[in-house]
Amino acid sequence: xxxxxxxxxxxxxxxxxxxxxxxxxxxxxxxxxxxxxxxxxxxxxxxxxxxxxxxxxxxxxxxxxxxxxxxxxxxxxxxxxxxxxxxxxxxxxxxxxxxxxxxxxxxxxxxxxxxxxxxxxxxxxxxxxxxxxxxxxxxxxxxxxxxxxxxxxxxxxxx
Ligand SMILES: CCCCCCCCCCCCCCCC(=O)SCCNC(=O)CCNC(=O)[C@H](O)C(C)(C)COP(=O)(O)OP(=O)(O)OC[C@H]1O[C@@H](n2cnc3c(N)ncnc32)[C@H](O)[C@@H]1OP(=O)(O)O
Numbered sequence: 001x002x003x004x005x006x007x008x009x010x011x012x013x014x015x016x017x018x019x020x021x022x023x024x025x026x027x028x029x030x031x032x033x034x035x036x037x038x039x040x041x042x043x044x045x046x047x048x049x050x051x052x053x054x055x056x057x058x059x060x061x062x063x064x065x066x067x068x069x070x071x072x073x074x075x076x077x078x079x080x081x082x083x084x085x086x087x088x089x090x091x092x093x094x095x096x097x098x099x100x101x102x103x104x105x106x107x108x109x110x111x112x113x114x115x116x117x118x119x120x121x122x123x124x125x126x127x128x129x130x131x132x133x134x135x136x137x138x139x140x141x142x143x144x145x146x147x148x149x150x151x152x153x154x155x156x157x158x159x
Pocket of ligand 1: 087
């Protein structure tokens with residue numbers, strides 16, 4: 001079988017600017033630097049992400065899905081989109097003041113997401129009752145929704 005050469009070239013810079021009214025959000029200063037799977041290589045070929053809060057204080061992300069997130073040819077892997085929703089929606093709960101882990105993440109894939117395109121992740125903390133915090137979100141670009149999710153976060157017990 002012919003061996004496939006791995007392309008090690010780094011993709012050029014991308015524009016992850018936010019929209020008018022968004023302010024940059026410093027995730028590591030809130031939750032530490034452990035979010036490396038999605039956020040760990042800001043100049044690499046997997047994901048490139050920048051966080052913001054919008055004028056309603058909801059967490060937003062601009063994210064680029066690089067060639068290393070490929071699933072179907074030329075498009076993002078479903079697990080790559082789920083990983084992004086796990087991180088962003090969990091982080092949205094932390095940003096709203098809840099110390100949580102994600103207990104359940106329900107993702108619907110709506111459209112194939114082309115690689116090397118900057119898209120937006122929107123999130124909204126919709127409820128907080130007892131230890132359960134529900135966050136909804138989606139990966140989109142304009143009117144096109146690539147994936148949407150409901151994320152049940154559970155607050156961590158005091159250790
Ligand atoms: C040491 C950690 C430090 C963390 C510091 C993080 C800092 C940085 C964060 C950055 C932002 C995050 C971004 C990444 C987010 C992730 O990716 S987190 C990683 C993925 N998640 C996990 O690995 C979680 C693994 N699961 C667990 O740890 C435990 O199952 C849980 C979720 C803490 C719950 O366990 P528990 O504390 O024993 O609570 P339990 O009594 O079972 O459940 C409490 C309630 O929640 C409900 N519930 C629990 N799980 C579920 C579920 N899956 N479905 C439906 N209901 C559920 C129960 O039914 C129960 O309801 P009630 O009976 O009270 O009505």
